[in-house]
Amino acid sequence: MMAYQTEVVVVGAGAGGMGAALTAVDAGKQVILLEKGNKIGGAGMFGAQGLFAVESDQQKAAGSSFTVRDAYLEMMDYTHYRSNPNITKAILAKSADTINWLDQHGLQTELVNNTQEVHQSRPKVYHQYIDKFAAFDRMINYFQEKGGKLLTETAAKKVQTKDGQVSGVEIVHDGKTEVIECQAVIVSDGGYIGNADMVKDTLTIDSKDLYSMGERKATGDGIRMLAEIGADTSSVGTFENHAASVDSHDNPKWHNQTIFTLTNLPFMWVNREGDRFVDESVCYDFALWGNITYTMGGFYYFLLDQKTVDYLQNNELDWTDSFERTFKSLQHEAVTHKVGPFEKIDSDLQEAVDNGAAWKAESLDELATKLNVPSDELKQSVDSYNQLVEAGEDNQFYKPSKFVKFSVEQGPFYAVRANSTSLGTIGGIRTNEKMEALTPDNKAVSGAYVAGNNATGMYDTSYPTMEGISCAFAWNSGRIAAESAVERLNK
Numbered sequence: 001m002m003a004y005q006t007e008v009v010v011v012g013a014g015a016g017g018m019g020a021a022l023t024a025v026d027a028g029k030q031v032i033l034l035e036k037g038n039k040i041g042g043a044g045m046f047g048a049q050g051l052f053a054v055e056s057d058q059q060k061a062a063g064s065s066f067t068v069r070d071a072y073l074e075m076m077d078y079t080h081y082r083s084n085p086n087i088t089k090a091i092l093a094k095s096a097d098t099i100n101w102l103d104q105h106g107l108q109t110e111l112v113n114n115t116q117e118v119h120q121s122r123p124k125v126y127h128q129y130i131d132k133f134a135a136f137d138r139m140i141n142y143f144q145e146k147g148g149k150l151l152t153e154t155a156a157k158k159v160q161t162k163d164g165q166v167s168g169v170e171i172v173h174d175g176k177t178e179v180i181e182c183q184a185v186i187v188s189d190g191g192y193i194g195n196a197d198m199v200k201d202t203l204t205i206d207s208k209d210l211y212s213m214g215e216r217k218a219t220g221d222g223i224r225m226l227a228e229i230g231a232d233t234s235s236v237g238t239f240e241n242h243a244a245s246v247d248s249h250d251n252p253k254w255h256n257q258t259i260f261t262l263t264n265l266p267f268m269w270v271n272r273e274g275d276r277f278v279d280e281s282v283c284y285d286f287a288l289w290g291n292i293t294y295t296m297g298g299f300y301y302f303l304l305d306q307k308t309v310d311y312l313q314n315n316e317l318d319w320t321d322s323f324e325r326t327f328k329s330l331q332h333e334a335v336t337h338k339v340g341p342f343e344k345i346d347s348d349l350q351e352a353v354d355n356g357a358a359w360k361a362e363s364l365d366e367l368a369t370k371l372n373v374p375s376d377e378l379k380q381s382v383d384s385y386n387q388l389v390e391a392g393e394d395n396q397f398y399k400p401s402k403f404v405k406f407s408v409e410q411g412p413f414y415a416v417r418a419n420s421t422s423l424g425t426i427g428g429i430r431t432n433e434k435m436e437a438l439t440p441d442n443k444a445v446s447g448a449y450v451a452g453n454n455a456t457g458m459y460d461t462s463y464p465t466m467e468g469i470s471c472a473f474a475w476n477s478g479r480i481a482a483e484s485a486v487e488r489l490n491k
């Protein structure tokens with residue numbers, strides 16, 4: 001068995017792992033960075049477009065008065081003090097410096113307007129990546145020029161300990177098991193959204209109702225490895241719920257742009273009991289939209305009648321596609337605040353029906369049967385909603401009147417199913433503010449550090465609404481983990 005020797009092993013070359021690996025080489029340490037796939041970056045590159053920061057130079061130059069204190073209080077309030085205040089403060093307080101640090105290491109960002117509709121009146125916090133794929137290349141080149149070693153297509157499998165200290169990492173490369181002897185390991189392999197069994201065990205919804213956009217190679221190896229050496233995994237089970245998606249179980253590659261846009265609009269929604277359940281304009285905040293979909297058991301249906309379909313076919317509608325701003329800000333284009341007309345809406349809906357993502361019926365009774373929801377409940381919900389539309393005011397859930405527009409009266413009727421969607425799992429190994437892995441009795445596991453989606457500490461039951469906070473957590477926790485490891489090695 002071949003053995004490597006180094007001081008620090010970093011597991012996973014995503015946002016957290018890159019933050020850790022570059023920090024450790026900057027401190028003059030020997031570092032081996034392991035990446036399971038043949039490419040670096042993880043969800044921190046293929047998915048993310050930017051990260052949160054507060055009090056950055058760019059924010060100061062733009063005259064922002066939003067402070068670390070404000071962000072800290074907002075976060076603690078959002079999580080009902082279920083997050084760890086020391087970790088939360090450490091991440092937020094470092095976030096501005098990390099913007100400069102990223103810039104110095106090849107990843108430039110630009111402060112842009114918040115990318116979600118309901119965050120427009122809030123302080124600007126989203127630092128959008130510029131040229132991200134080339135930037136990640138620059139960063140990994142920097143790491144290697146500084147003497148760091150990157151092993152791709154190499155998965156960490158087991159953390160070894162000797163006398164209660166981390167002493168090595170077993171890796172699998174080309175089907176062969178090898179060992180890296182080391183004094184510290186920083187585990188940042190992205191959580192476990194890619195592990196169907198682990199996901200199933202921790203979900204409170206049926207796993208077939210969860211649509212994952214997350215990193216498939218994140219299969220919980222890090223959480224398992226650290227649990228094996230005594231780390232506390234009792235807080236595993238938090239998902240980054242994010243919006244809701246229409247997908248086809250029969251044809252996973254199916255996508256229809258009209259149906260995608262319709263899903264991102266606040267028509268009438270009903271749950272599996274046939275009840276309306278929320279002010280549908282929650283779709284303008286992705287975290288809250290994701291959470292309510294999860295709470296409803298993993299999916300809901302949005303309803304359209306033929307009158308609405310005909311309207312949408314022939315008219316422009318002054319509602320905003322909730323994702324428009326996100327996509328337009330990447331292109332630096334202005335938001336139109338309009339959708340439609342959807343000239344092919346009839347055939348688009350038929351395509352959704354054919355792909356098992358929507359249902360069409362001549363009557364509400366027939367629709368209820370097809371959806372397997374109680375018919376009386378569905379009809380009552382629709383009746384009540386139609387009365388709200390007639391009155392022009394939602395006194396049930398207080399949706400802004402602008403969106404109380406389309407009654408559901410005239411068949412054929414359509415129901416399109418929107419599913420719970422996740423960008424990944426967030427949390428697993430309990431840590432302190434130095435990102436040391438903790439045992440159930442709060443002792444640091446000597447030499448073991450955690451970052452990114454693997455680390456518990458800043459979230460409560462769900463993903464906060466602060467834009468870019470999960471990547472901010474990953475980059476900052478990675479940097480902090482490496483600083484702590486270096487401090488320990490220097491003792």
Ligand SMILES: Cc1cc2nc3c(=O)[nH]c(=O)nc-3n(C[C@H](O)[C@H](O)[C@H](O)COP(=O)(O)OP(=O)(O)OC[C@H]3O[C@@H](n4cnc5c(N)ncnc54)[C@H](O)[C@@H]3O)c2cc1C
Binds near residue numbers: 012035036037049188
């Ligand atoms: C579509 C999408 C869009 C997103 N947009 C944003 C956004 O705009 N802003 C934001 O803040 N957050 C966003 N996120 C979330 C953000 O990307 C993650 O929170 C962040 O990347 C987590 O960092 P990480 O280092 O924990 O995991 P990742 O960045 O996913 O990196 C984990 C890495 O570990 C590797 N790995 C897995 N197992 C092993 C193993 N055993 N050995 C070695 N390597 C291993 C994986 O291959 C991967 O490269 C988005 C996520 C998705 C999926």
